[in-house]
Amino acid sequence: MASKVLHAIFTDDDILMQAVKAMRKKKYGIGEVYCPFPVHGLDKAMGMPHTRLAITSFLYGLVGLTVATLMMNFIMIEDWPQNIGGKPSFSYIENMPAFVPIMFEMTVFFAAHLMVITFYMRSKLWPFKEAENPDVRTTDDKFLMEVPVNEANVQLIAETLHESGASEIKLIDNK
Amino acid sequence: MYTMSSKIKIFSIILVIIGAIGLIYGFMDTPASVEDVKEMLHEEHSAHGGGEAMATSHSSESDDAHADEHAEHVYHQLKNKPWSAIYVPVLFFFLIALGAFVFYALQYAAQAGWSPLLFRVMEGIASYLVPGGILVYVLLVLSSLHLNHLFIWMDPEVVAHDEIIQNKTAFLNIPFFLIRAAIFIIGWIVFSKVIIKNSRKQDDNFSMKLHKKNFKLSAGFLVFFIVTESIMSWDWIMSIDTHWFSTLFGWFVFASIFVSGITVIALVTIYLKSRGYLEKVNNSHIHDLGKFMMGMSIFWAYLWFSQFLLIWYSNIPEEVTYFITRLEDYPVLFIGTVILNWALPMLILINSEFKRINWIIVLSGIIILVGHYVNFFVLIMPGTVGESWFIGIPEISSVLLIGGIFIFTIFSALGKAPLTVKNNPYLKESENFHY
Numbered sequence: 387m388a389s390k391v392l393h394a395i396f397t398d399d400d401i402l403m404q405a406v407k408a409m410r411k412k413k414y415g416i417g418e419v420y421c422p423f424p425v426h427g428l429d430k431a432m433g434m435p436h437t438r439l440a441i442t443s444f445l446y447g448l449v450g451l452t453v454a455t456l457m458m459n460f461i462m463i464e465d466w467p468q469n470i471g472g473k474p475s476f477s478y479i480e481n482m483p484a485f486v487p488i489m490f491e492m493t494v495f496f497a498a499h500l501m502v503i504t505f506y507m508r509s510k511l512w513p514f515k516e517a518e519n520p521d522v523r524t525t526d527d528k529f530l531m532e533v534p535v536n537e538a539n540v541q542l543i544a545e546t547l548h549e550s551g552a553s554e555i556k557l558i559d560n561k
Numbered sequence: 562m563y564t565m566s567s568k569i570k571i572f573s574i575i576l577v578i579i580g581a582i583g584l585i586y587g588f589m590d591t592p593a594s595v596e597d598v599k600e601m602l603h604e605e606h607s608a609h610g611g612g613e614a615m616a617t618s619h620s621s622e623s624d625d626a627h628a629d630e631h632a633e634h635v636y637h638q639l640k641n642k643p644w645s646a647i648y649v650p651v652l653f654f655f656l657i658a659l660g661a662f663v664f665y666a667l668q669y670a671a672q673a674g675w676s677p678l679l680f681r682v683m684e685g686i687a688s689y690l691v692p693g694g695i696l697v698y699v700l701l702v703l704s705s706l707h708l709n710h711l712f713i714w715m716d717p718e719v720v721a722h723d724e725i726i727q728n729k730t731a732f733l734n735i736p737f738f739l740i741r742a743a744i745f746i747i748g749w750i751v752f753s754k755v756i757i758k759n760s761r762k763q764d765d766n767f768s769m770k771l772h773k774k775n776f777k778l779s780a781g782f783l784v785f786f787i788v789t790e791s792i793m794s795w796d797w798i799m800s801i802d803t804h805w806f807s808t809l810f811g812w813f814v815f816a817s818i819f820v821s822g823i824t825v826i827a828l829v830t831i832y833l834k835s836r837g838y839l840e841k842v843n844n845s846h847i848h849d850l851g852k853f854m855m856g857m858s859i860f861w862a863y864l865w866f867s868q869f870l871l872i873w874y875s876n877i878p879e880e881v882t883y884f885i886t887r888l889e890d891y892p893v894l895f896i897g898t899v900i901l902n903w904a905l906p907m908l909i910l911i912n913s914e915f916k917r918i919n920w921i922i923v924l925s926g927i928i929i930l931v932g933h934y935v936n937f938f939v940l941i942m943p944g945t946v947g948e949s950w951f952i953g954i955p956e957i958s959s960v961l962l963i964g965g966i967f968i969f970t971i972f973s974a975l976g977k978a979p980l981t982v983k984n985n986p987y988l989k990e991s992e993n994f995h996y
Contacts, residue, residue, distance in 0.1 A: 440913070483866075483869065484874060
């Protein structure tokens, strides 16, 4: 764990992207990048792995479909198969069309909500969570790149950042 | 500039020849008289063996009368068989071209930035509107000349004994039917010709005026289309089951032709790209077409199920017979359409990476096209041939015949203009399109 980090502030997302590319080219590790809005292609430029949130969502959808099917099969077919308006409750498949709206909604419900909760858990977001904002201006109009440094490379990294257009560079202790 | 390769030319001509021979065989193969059918039914009956016990339990007189009636019924169905075999693909391929042209007009009206690179492909497919429209119209005229019994309301003898149809004759009468069909087909063709002509003119020099004109024409076409398409589906498909009606039927048919049109656009684009034309088309364009294929497949299934659920749930006898005949006589095809047109495309195309892989798009495209042919088959056949259906020589060869004409038309049309539009205001954006 680096004991010190550089905070480089950028005023424009284009300059930020160039700086990210320059840093990657020189094989310096980037700690974090704070942006006021999503910068298109930043994750790719930083070499971040692709999100697997969509896969979890698909699996949660399957869970929802299973829950709906098992629930209605138990309630409507096994537990108390009443004749309600002449609908055939002899087997699940015979009365299936009537269950499809619920099967669909449960699939969507599980897929959406569990995926959102997964997102919150993975990105550590919850009410009363203390904001991890290194500089308040990054929520407004500034971009901040955090780079872990040590005694040996601090000068080189600061120069690279400066060359690629950082408007201010600070060396601070890592908390 | 693209020129149709001799391979495609020969391939499509072979399809036409084989298809024509098979179709002629299909027409020759129909029974010549009710007597033949009786004999055939008798043979089938004794082959199954169960006939004797049944016959003894009834008085032989009423049994004979019943058998006669049944034989005549089957005779009409078998007479209809080659006619509906050719009617299904003629309608299907014409409506595919229409679906592709609707997609093209939508791109203009929505001012889409990704698609101008594919405009010429869509124009090529839309060129089938002319021969396809003529074929559809010829078949409709032949039906109204009483050469077949595809539409029972065209038969004065049937109408005379049928009060329900009598009440519908203000709409369902032959002159009005043919006039409507002519207006629809000519309207679609004229819109397509004018919009495509403007697009070709745009190649010579940039003109914002032409582009705006096409924008307005496309918007006008879409309004004209949605009204005429709705009536077209009542006329050409729903009126086969004259005693039945459904309000979302027009949308249902639209979903079917729209997704098939988009699929054909994707397949032709992938083919042309694999042959080295359309260099600027990248996998993001394919990805977008894949998304449309998947989304519209789900839209089709939504309408299919809505129509089925509402009728199944309320179970009103006058409506539900439509689905009872389909579930009893066409169980595999009826449920098969849902698997082919919804389950498989959705599961295959749900993955973002898969939508960028050509062979996966081709595979799911073939599944979708087969599925929607079957969908049209299940829409039309139960009303014309009933339980005497079979996917045999006349059905397959008429698909080959019309498919051959379709391929020949669109690929020769693709050779008539450069494969990429010039001077379209969105062309640059389309060339740099990345998702």
